[in-house]
Amino acid sequence: MNSRELILGRIRAALGDTAPPAEIPRDYRRGDEPADLDRLVERLEDYKAVVHRGVPVAETVAALAPAPLIVPPGIDPDWLPVGVDVLRDEGLSAGTLAGAGGVLTAATVAVAETGTIVLDGSPGQGRRIISLLPDLHICVVRADQVVASVPAALARLDPRRPLTWISGPSATSDIELNRVEGVHGPRRLHVILLEAPS
Amino acid sequence: MTTFLGMPTTSPRGVGHLRGDEAFPAAARKALGNAQLRRNLGHATTTIRAKSGAVIAELPDWQELRTAGSALKTDTMARLPELLAQLEENVTAAGGVVHWAADANEANRIVTELVQATGETRVIKVKSMATQEIALNEALEAAGIEPVETDLAELIVQLGHDKPSHILVPAIHRNRAEIREIFLREMPGVDPALTDEPVILAGAARRYLRETFLSTKVAVSGANFAVAETGTLAVLESEGNGRMCLTLPETLITVMGIEKLVPTWQDLEVFLQLLPRASTGERMNPYTSMWTGVTPGDGPQNFHLVLLDNGRTAVLADEVGRQALHCIRCSACLNVCPVYERTGGHAYGSVYPGPIGAVLSPQLTGVEDNASLPYASSLCGACFDACPVKIDIPSILVHLRNEAPHPRGERAAMHAAAYTMDHPRLYAAAQHAAKLSRLAGRRLPPPLSGWTASRDLPDPPPETFRDWWAKR
Numbered sequence: 001m002n003s004r005e006l007i008l009g010r011i012r013a014a015l016g017d018t019a020p021p022a023e024i025p026r027d028y029r030r031g032d033e034p035a036d037l038d039r040l041v042e043r044l045e046d047y048k049a050v051v052h053r054g055v056p057v058a059e060t061v062a063a064l065a066p067a068p069l070i071v072p073p074g075i076d077p078d079w080l081p082v083g084v085d086v087l088r089d090e091g092l093s094a095g096t097l098a099g100a101g102g103v104l105t106a107a108t109v110a111v112a113e114t115g116t117i118v119l120d121g122s123p124g125q126g127r128r129i130i131s132l133l134p135d136l137h138i139c140v141v142r143a144d145q146v147v148a149s150v151p152a153a154l155a156r157l158d159p160r161r162p163l164t165w166i167s168g169p170s171a172t173s174d175i176e177l178n179r180v181e182g183v184h185g186p187r188r189l190h191v192i193l194l195e196a197p198s
Numbered sequence: 199m200t201t202f203l204g205m206p207t208t209s210p211r212g213v214g215h216l217r218g219d220e221a222f223p224a225a226a227r228k229a230l231g232n233a234q235l236r237r238n239l240g241h242a243t244t245t246i247r248a249k250s251g252a253v254i255a256e257l258p259d260w261q262e263l264r265t266a267g268s269a270l271k272t273d274t275m276a277r278l279p280e281l282l283a284q285l286e287e288n289v290t291a292a293g294g295v296v297h298w299a300a301d302a303n304e305a306n307r308i309v310t311e312l313v314q315a316t317g318e319t320r321v322i323k324v325k326s327m328a329t330q331e332i333a334l335n336e337a338l339e340a341a342g343i344e345p346v347e348t349d350l351a352e353l354i355v356q357l358g359h360d361k362p363s364h365i366l367v368p369a370i371h372r373n374r375a376e377i378r379e380i381f382l383r384e385m386p387g388v389d390p391a392l393t394d395e396p397v398i399l400a401g402a403a404r405r406y407l408r409e410t411f412l413s414t415k416v417a418v419s420g421a422n423f424a425v426a427e428t429g430t431l432a433v434l435e436s437e438g439n440g441r442m443c444l445t446l447p448e449t450l451i452t453v454m455g456i457e458k459l460v461p462t463w464q465d466l467e468v469f470l471q472l473l474p475r476a477s478t479g480e481r482m483n484p485y486t487s488m489w490t491g492v493t494p495g496d497g498p499q500n501f502h503l504v505l506l507d508n509g510r511t512a513v514l515a516d517e518v519g520r521q522a523l524h525c526i527r528c529s530a531c532l533n534v535c536p537v538y539e540r541t542g543g544h545a546y547g548s549v550y551p552g553p554i555g556a557v558l559s560p561q562l563t564g565v566e567d568n569a570s571l572p573y574a575s576s577l578c579g580a581c582f583d584a585c586p587v588k589i590d591i592p593s594i595l596v597h598l599r600n601e602a603p604h605p606r607g608e609r610a611a612m613h614a615a616a617y618t619m620d621h622p623r624l625y626a627a628a629q630h631a632a633k634l635s636r637l638a639g640r641r642l643p644p645p646l647s648g649w650t651a652s653r654d655l656p657d658p659p660p661e662t663f664r665d666w667w668a669k670r
Binding site: 001002003004006007008009010011012013014015018019020021024025026027028029043047094095098111113114115116121127128129132149150151154155159160161162163164165166167168169170171172173174175176177178179180181182183184185186 | 204205206207238241242243245246249258259262263265266269270272273275276277278279282283292298299300304348349350351354366367369370373374377396397399400401403404407408411412425428430436437438439441442444445446456463464466467468470471478479480481482483484485486487488489490493495496497505507511512514515517520
């Protein structure tokens with residue numbers, strides 16, 4: 001008997017005639033209400049992200065002056081800053097990414113209630129590694145991508161894509177159980193919130 | 199010994215970290231003598247209780263989420279064979295390879311051989327209770343493979359040649375000054391001017407591990423959730439070490455207990471709300487990574503999932519105790535437990551300490567191997583209230599106390615008491631005899647003196663209820 005059959009046999013023996021519950025009570029909020037942008041901003045800032053609201057992307061990125069700036073394929077060309085050294089990711093090495101000044105990406109979904117942005121690797125968001133190694137991550141979120149809460153976010157996401165949920169810069173609670181920012185991921189997270197449809 | 203194939207089996211002896219060297223009372227006595235440990239624990243648990251309470255209070259539907267989480271786990275356990283087969287099918291279809299490990303020895307062998315097949319001699323690890331449970335690091339080291347723990351608390355434990363003492367924060371027993379000392383002593387290339395500010399300590403870990411992240415080709419992780427419907431795995435973390443391990447290497451090996459799956463993608467909407475708030479007291483942890491098999495051009499191109507039994511089927515066979523498998527490893531029960539807060543995690547002798555450990559460890563090993571743990575509780579019930587999936591830990595503790603082997607004298611006394619209570623005349627006679635003990639004072643004679651050493655014997659009433667009733 002192989003281990004697969006062994007384990008499945010053990011489970012069946014353990015369960016006997018146990019029946020699953022008739023239905024799952026889902027009486028919690030489903031996030032159908034419209035997303036509150038003010039709440040998103042407040043929650044992002046509470047976890048030490050810097051939010052830029054209703055400002056032009058290219059100028060905002062230029063003011064942060066990351067050099068060089070990594071961008072994924074498919075990035076909106078209007079977002080690219082003038083006068084900043086831009087490196088397009090076409091398989092850049094980990095060393096190059098780790099030495100970059102920052103990375104600029106789009107997002108797929110943002111969750112107002114938790115102050116979370118989600119990247120799914122589609123055009124404009126790039127490989128997971130590019131938003132991980134640079135110390136500064138600048139992420140552009142459109143208002144129509146913001147949902148109220150976690151259930152609404154999951155409903156919009158495609159599980160077959162590699163997903164990264166980001167809530168503030170890298171942090172740890174491992175020293176005396178208090179949150180401090182700045183471990184392995186980007187230590188600075190800037191979110192540019194576009195309110196008008198782009 | 200005959201092994202009946204296909205019968206639920208406890209975790210084997212001689213491997214892994216589920217059994218302590220001594221019983222809980224003896225280990226707890228030593229821990230209670232450590233004033234620094236008690237201060238560190240008191241500070242940390244007070245901090246986390248306040249944070250967690252505040253973010254839970256923000257959700258008007260916390261109780262509804264708990265109810266849904268509990269029902270989802272009950273459903274998962276009842277349908278485990280079909281859900282595991284579904285998970286396997288979907289992971290395989292997405293380019294992953296699924297392995298089944300009946301116990302710790304088999305899991306360690308599978309992972310070791312997978313690493314050896316890559317030709318690498320170092321792996322980076324993201325914090326995982328399952329790999330702690332099976333002592334994977336020791337098995338890898340024995341095979342000449344260096345495991346590097348990358349979670350800050352695990353790193354503190356590894357550098358300090360120490361043992362984990364908390365599910366979420368294995369170094370909770372260390373304060374910032376002690377962490378600084380460990381880093382100065384054990385971390386190669388550390389700045390000798392290191393201070394004990396948490397942000398400075400975190401920065402030291404960042405510098406120390408960065409080159410290792412960039413140059414290691416194999417990673418080992420656990421998993422918080424696996425979705426049967428889609429084959430998606432999820433790891434929730436804070437520091438970005440998880441993202442490093444899940445993104446940079448060429449090969450990723452994930453070790454996961456068979457109970458950690460959820461039926462559908464939608465079900466994550468419950469657990470992604472419950473876990474961070476109950477665990478680190480955050481609305482959402484900084485990073486959650488989800489992946490389904492292999493994504494061409496992004497992340498590890500070889501993905502192995504090891505499904506681990508190691509005693510879980512024995513837990514599942516107990517109709518009262520099986521709800522311990524609903525645990526999502528948030529550690530909220532540890533943070534509210536008056537016993538854990540005073541003894542710390544090492545006294546429990548298992549990688550699963552605190553209230554959930556007191557019900558999980560004895561079931562994984564068989565109660566006879568952890569017979570003192572069901573008593574490591576005052577049955578106050580704070581753990582039940584704090585549990586985000588409503589595991590009734592006090593009821594399982596009482597149930598396991600009945601399962602645990604009892605001393606012969608105690609069993610004889612209990613049988614005698616049961617017989618007496620079944621026979622009204624004997625019971626009346628015993629009550630009258632008890633009145634005589636009013637003359638004997640507040641100490642019981644040996645062998646019962648142990649009970650009165652720390653308690654006063656209550657005064658028997660001058661008149662029994664039966665006598666009073668008979669007079670009316």
